[in-house]
Amino acid sequence: MKNEIKIFSxxxxxxxxxxxxxxxxxxxxxxxxxxxxxxxxxxxxxxxINDQNLPLETNKNVAGVAALAxxxxxxxxxxxxxxxNKKIKPGSGIGSSAASSAGAVWAINELLGSPFNTxxxxxxxxxxxxxxxxxxxxxxxxxxxxxxxxxxxxxxxxDIIKIPTPKDLIVxxxxxQIEIKTSEARKLLSQTVSLKNATKQWANVGGLISGLxxxxxxxxxxxxxxxxxxxxxxxxxxxxxxxKQTCLETGALGxxxxxxxxxxxxxxxxxxxxxxxxxxxxxxxxxxxxxxxxHVSKVNNKGIKILDTK
Amino acid sequence: MKNEIKIFSxxxxxxxxxxxxxxxxxxxxxxxxxxxxxxxxxxxxxxxINDQNLPLETNKNVAGVAALAxxxxxxxxxxxxxxxNKKIKPGSGIGSSAASSAGAVWAINELLGSPFNTxxxxxxxxxxxxxxxxxxxxxxxxxxxxxxxxxxxxxxxxDIIKIPTPKDLIVxxxxxQIEIKTSEARKLLSQTVSLKNATKQWANVGGLISGLxxxxxxxxxxxxxxxxxxxxxxxxxxxxxxxKQTCLETGALGxxxxxxxxxxxxxxxxxxxxxxxxxxxxxxxxxxxxxxxxHVSKVNNKGIKILDTK
Numbered sequence: 001m002k003n004e005i006k007i008f009s010x011x012x013x014x015x016x017x018x019x020x021x022x023x024x025x026x027x028x029x030x031x032x033x034x035x036x037x038x039x040x041x042x043x044x045x046x047x048x049i050n051d052q053n054l055p056l057e058t059n060k061n062v063a064g065v066a067a068l069a070x071x072x073x074x075x076x077x078x079x080x081x082x083x084x085n086k087k088i089k090p091g092s093g094i095g096s097s098a099a100s101s102a103g104a105v106w107a108i109n110e111l112l113g114s115p116f117n118t119x120x121x122x123x124x125x126x127x128x129x130x131x132x133x134x135x136x137x138x139x140x141x142x143x144x145x146x147x148x149x150x151x152x153x154x155x156x157x158x159d160i161i162k163i164p165t166p167k168d169l170i171v172x173x174x175x176x177q178i179e180i181k182t183s184e185a186r187k188l189l190s191q192t193v194s195l196k197n198a199t200k201q202w203a204n205v206g207g208l209i210s211g212l213x214x215x216x217x218x219x220x221x222x223x224x225x226x227x228x229x230x231x232x233x234x235x236x237x238x239x240x241x242x243x244k245q246t247c248l249e250t251g252a253l254g255x256x257x258x259x260x261x262x263x264x265x266x267x268x269x270x271x272x273x274x275x276x277x278x279x280x281x282x283x284x285x286x287x288x289x290x291x292x293x294x295h296v297s298k299v300n301n302k303g304i305k306i307l308d309t310k
Numbered sequence: 311m312k313n314e315i316k317i318f319s320x321x322x323x324x325x326x327x328x329x330x331x332x333x334x335x336x337x338x339x340x341x342x343x344x345x346x347x348x349x350x351x352x353x354x355x356x357x358x359i360n361d362q363n364l365p366l367e368t369n370k371n372v373a374g375v376a377a378l379a380x381x382x383x384x385x386x387x388x389x390x391x392x393x394x395n396k397k398i399k400p401g402s403g404i405g406s407s408a409a410s411s412a413g414a415v416w417a418i419n420e421l422l423g424s425p426f427n428t429x430x431x432x433x434x435x436x437x438x439x440x441x442x443x444x445x446x447x448x449x450x451x452x453x454x455x456x457x458x459x460x461x462x463x464x465x466x467x468x469d470i471i472k473i474p475t476p477k478d479l480i481v482x483x484x485x486x487q488i489e490i491k492t493s494e495a496r497k498l499l500s501q502t503v504s505l506k507n508a509t510k511q512w513a514n515v516g517g518l519i520s521g522l523x524x525x526x527x528x529x530x531x532x533x534x535x536x537x538x539x540x541x542x543x544x545x546x547x548x549x550x551x552x553x554k555q556t557c558l559e560t561g562a563l564g565x566x567x568x569x570x571x572x573x574x575x576x577x578x579x580x581x582x583x584x585x586x587x588x589x590x591x592x593x594x595x596x597x598x599x600x601x602x603x604x605h606v607s608k609v610n611n612k613g614i615k616i617l618d619t620k
Contacts, residue, residue, distance in 0.1 A: 020512075198508040205516045207463035207471055
């Protein structure tokens with residue numbers, strides 16, 4: 001059995017316009033690197049993080065809490081050390097805490113010979129999310145662990161459906177360097193939706209899921225509409241409307257807020273179009289006058305990947 | 311070119327639990343028969359209906375109004391006669407008016423050499439629905455014309471997506487002989503939905519569409535939940551809860567209100583199970599003491615069918 005594993009744990013986009021709180025997908029070239037090592041000492045130790053703002057104490061660290069949730073369902077007489085090389089900025093809205101939580105439990109399961117299934121792993125990783133945001137949501141940890149697009153059909157019981165990912169679907173992420181707290185973005189949302197808008201929302205969820213199953217890029221694009229969160233949350237992101245308009249005019253399939261922001265995701269068909277869209281996005285955002293990161297990535301159909309084992 | 315066509319126009323189930331106002335499917339063995347005949351006289355004449363309660367006046371008949379909407383987009387110098395042999399009881403909640411509207415425009419399009427596409431035909435048939443219920447909805451006429459399961463992703467522009475139908479999906483329809491007016495069933499609905507319930511609803515729409523694409527009967531069953539209409543509308547249908555419980559205990563995939571009722575649809579995997587479920591339904595409903603019709607049918611993947619041409 002392996003003693004040490006080095007993994008890539010992907011950044012993820014939750015919500016995906018119409019799929020508020022239920023849909024997400026994983027990125028291929030943006031993510032954390034983690035080393036998880038079997039050690040004689042029982043329990044979990046976080047031995048290294050490259051971000052001084054994140055706690056090393058197991059009980060205060062999302063990866064630590066998620067890993068402990070897994071260990072609680074085992075009878076093993078040893079433990080694990082975790083090193084985290086954060087490459088996803090906390091607060092970016094592309095699943096920074098989820099990558100750490102998901103990566104930790106996925107790697108430990110791997111080192112234990114895979115006693116747990118992917119839905120179990122999501123359940124453990126959700127404990128990390130609960131620590132991070134107060135809510136044990138799965139919309140980032142599910143795509144990190146399953147890969148591709150995921151649908152959380154139900155929490156009780158936990159029922160996660162992997163949705164096929166058309167191969168030419170390329171995502172551009174722009175991360176404006178502003179802070180939006182998930183809790184504040186949540187407060188903006190009305191706790192009720194008009195039946196009319198709710199109906200439009202589930203019609204679009206149906207269209208998006210169907211388009212993903214049939215590689216119908218146009219249908220995917222037409223379905224990327226959000227009548228619930230985007231109308232209020234987009235106001236927190238300077239330049240959102242202009243950026244979206246430009247992306248669509250340049251031929252992107254669709255554009256929306258990643259999670260609760262501030263990152264924005266844009267889906268395009270093919271790399272050539274994605275790069276063209278990305279250039280147009282830079283032109284718009286350079287005028288907004290807020291610093292930003294920009295990533296172009298395939299949708300990652302595999303989820304967490306092994307980089308090295310010892 | 312053909313001069314006369316005899317067609318079968320199917321009964322349809324709208325809403326389909328989670329898919330309130332956007333999903334529907336067509337039945338295979340329940341439907342109206344219609345004869346549409348090319349005649350020298352311009353316009354539309356309804357020459358025969360086997361139901362004395364339905365009007366022969368073109369402008370007051372749903373088939374007549376739908377057919378006129380089609381003719382208005384042609385320049386033809388002749389007209390059509392329509393004979394309707396109603397086999398779907400008006401007010402049953404399985405798309406009686408939709409079958410007549412859809413059948414008329416589908417058959418005329420066929421006799422004209424198919425100048426219009428299926429989405430155009432839905433648009434014309436919706437005019438018949440507008441006459442019937444005051445609202446130009448498409449959730450019955452779309453599956454009648456497209457066949458199988460249909461998703462109305464958007465009304466403006468009209469965007470109808472045909473969803474694949476797993477071949478072992480069998481539907482049982484029970485039609486209790488009580489009257490529920492669509493307008494009254496509508497009034498029961500709150501015009502707002504809690505964000506929590508709306509989110510559950512679109513999660514289930516996503517699950518249902520995915521299950522239909524992958525022949526995942528269990529997922530289809532798990533997704534047949536309605537947090538919006540069924541909780542209030544089921545109160546109008548005596549015995550609904552007991553019937554649903556019995557169907558699920560007998561192994562049906564799911565059960566819900568067809569359209570706005572009073573008919574109830576039950577989906578099962580395979581004919582054997584569907585017949586077993588149907589027997590259990592009869593046992594329950596015989597005790598309720600309301601007369602009923604019961605139909606067992608495959609989902610009709612083709613929609614309207616030609617029975618004869620001259």
